[in-house]
Amino acid sequence: MLERLRQYVSGYVPLTDEEFALLAENITIRTFGRRELLVRAGEKELYMNFVVKGLVRMYFYNGKAEVVTNIAKEGHLISSSAAYLSGQPSNYFVETLEATTLLSLSRDDLDKIYGRSSRIERLGRLMTTFFVLQQEEWEQEWMRLDTRERFVRFVEANPELVSRVPQKYLASYLNMKPETFSRQKNLLRTSRPPAVKTGKP
Numbered sequence: 001m002l003e004r005l006r007q008y009v010s011g012y013v014p015l016t017d018e019e020f021a022l023l024a025e026n027i028t029i030r031t032f033g034r035r036e037l038l039v040r041a042g043e044k045e046l047y048m049n050f051v052v053k054g055l056v057r058m059y060f061y062n063g064k065a066e067v068v069t070n071i072a073k074e075g076h077l078i079s080s081s082a083a084y085l086s087g088q089p090s091n092y093f094v095e096t097l098e099a100t101t102l103l104s105l106s107r108d109d110l111d112k113i114y115g116r117s118s119r120i121e122r123l124g125r126l127m128t129t130f131f132v133l134q135q136e137e138w139e140q141e142w143m144r145l146d147t148r149e150r151f152v153r154f155v156e157a158n159p160e161l162v163s164r165v166p167q168k169y170l171a172s173y174l175n176m177k178p179e180t181f182s183r184q185k186n187l188l189r190t191s192r193p194p195a196v197k198t199g200k201p
Contacts, residue, residue, distance in 0.1 A: 001029065001052050005103050008050065008075060012130070013123040022117055026109040030102045039094040045083035047104035051076050054100025055161075057169055058092050068172040071097075071165060073158075081131065097165060142175060150174050151184040 002024050009015060015023070028047070032038065032054075039045050041060065049056070049072075056078045058070040069092065072078035080090035084107055114121040141150065154174055155162055161170065162185070171181035 005050050012126045019117055028104045030104050032096045032100045034099055036096045039080050039090050041093055042089050045080040045090045046106055048079045050103040052101040055097040058094050060092050068169050147176055
């Protein structure tokens, strides 16, 4: 489990064995069943979570409608980030979609680590910058791309999520109605060329 986390953080800052050990000793392994809430709106977000196994979504309510803002699979981070960083109550719900295993780091432990390692503090700055830029890019795409383009881009980047995540959640994440998502999925299926058969007839 920890090796996968090390590969992930090495994409930002390569850590020495001692630095990663400092990070690892503060990690909590948490396991959840399907459809368990990690955080409710109004609660404080205590952890930043790295998904080792499973799926997690983040959402808020607009009236009675759920608006999905993030879906995290294996190898990705998820938390109510603004609440985690600020210490203020979350505006979001964070919920598992499958049985899920997380590597979690509390904000208090993160602050302690920052005080002991300037390189891990730099890692945190780089990761926070990346997430801000990623969110801004997604918001621009959401406004610039039409429904078809948003759907195709998402499916090409995350083909396995189409079968793992309930369609209504994917539709919400892509800002479209479930029936529109279904129609786009059917159009994509029929537009693909048939598989070429190989071997002897």
